[in-house]
Amino acid sequence: MPAKDYAPIDENWLENAGSLWTTPWVDKPSERVIVDPIILSHAASLFRKNAGYFYQNPDEAIRMVCHACELYDVTPVGHYLYADYWGQDYGAEIKIQTNSPPGITKRPIKTAEDVDNFEVLDSDELAKGPTLTTHYKALDTCKEEFPNMFAPITQLGGTMEVATNWAAIEDVFMWMITEPEVVDKLCQKAGDHMVSACKATAERYGANVMITGSVIASGDLMDTEQIKRFSFQPVSRAVRKVLNAGAGPGIYYHLCGNHTDDFQMWKNAPMSPFTIVQIGYDGQNIFPTSKLVEHFGDRCTCFGTVDTKLVDRGTPAQVYEQAKEQVIAGKDSPRGFILGTACECPTNAPPVNVHALVKAAKDHGKYEKF
């Protein structure tokens, strides 16, 4: 759908949402907590399109996301990204899928020797590569058509996520046991790649917000020592390099999955004045916002979560109940709070469930600290 087919964005809504969105970052008083349900291809479902369509049309994807933000009254930021970034730039093949985000089919690294020979691209090369060409098409559309909803986001994932987009996850996990030095090398290169990608975005837009963290590297798949060695340490090194290169200031630590045993180490991850931490699960349960605020509240902005499974398959009442509990625990966190989902909003989540999440923030997320 071309831009002219959308109804205009309500400017009053945008101004109000913008002010709610500003509060967690700069402590400027507003009425209540804002919700970020991490809308990506879910927006397409609102337009009766599928995920395949969403990802093949980055400019339209942004329009759909921005309009979904207005519909739900959530964070006014246009997003476009998926997990399998950064393979294609190094020779991987990517498959567009109808009902899920694009997936890498052929990975460039097959052997330990390939890891040695693998050369990380610099920011200029990456800016011209397939991942950022598509990504920037989305961001440029946002900047042009929805300038007040623009954020210069770079989707990185952590070192393990980049590494497993370059080499098969089975190989990486096998090397972790048989030849861990190979994985060290791979994660170091993934870290260097993260720095190049952030520089590319900062050079293009004058600032950069990096989405990093630890998704595969969670307690579901790795032990704490492995997470420390292959995720926390190389990710921290990379983030520090990005900040030392002036390619910040935004840092979003997205710790997806179970982080019961490793979340404490992330308290000392490098932070900038615009840092947010989101932790998905504590064992099998949603990570309690009370615990998040206890450990991170005096450090950075906290992102409290509602179980994505609940948003996808629960009832509105269940979503509302969990959102209520989380938002009450988080709303007055000293360095700001946002309520959202543990991971991206499922493509076909019932809109009433997203609405229930927002409703909980409206009913129970009024600030008391201002």
Added chain:
Amino acid sequence: MDIKITEELNNTLKDNGFKTEEIKELIANAESSGQKLKAREGDISIAKGGSDNLTVYAVYSPSELLDVYAHKMNILGLTGGELNEIDYDDASEWACAKCGEIALERNVDMTYMGVTRPGPGLVCPKCNEFYVSDGVARTLKTAEAILEEKRA
């Protein structure tokens, strides 16, 4: 210490509102007090001065001024309050000239326009002195601009 300033750097200083005399004084203070960072390899130092509203840094070799940068965010202290053990190698390329300790890359709380948030600092664990690198100062400049816009 008679320090050379190239014409190019001198112009940059002027463009950014730094006064050569103040920079020279800042370096002289660092040299007499020993309060500065020294590169662990090579003969380069970072001196720090200024006020709560503007922290100014001068990077110099024994003969030449190499760079000057500044930030408006005021460093309050370590994020989280104390120097805990952490799980990565946080040794920077710099050492504290006063006590010889390696400066650590740690988060420090910074405040500006009533907002306090963390930022990546260089910390002398013994003297409790805080610095930032030139690259981080560039990151902070973007952060300051956002705060100025949003807090206005």
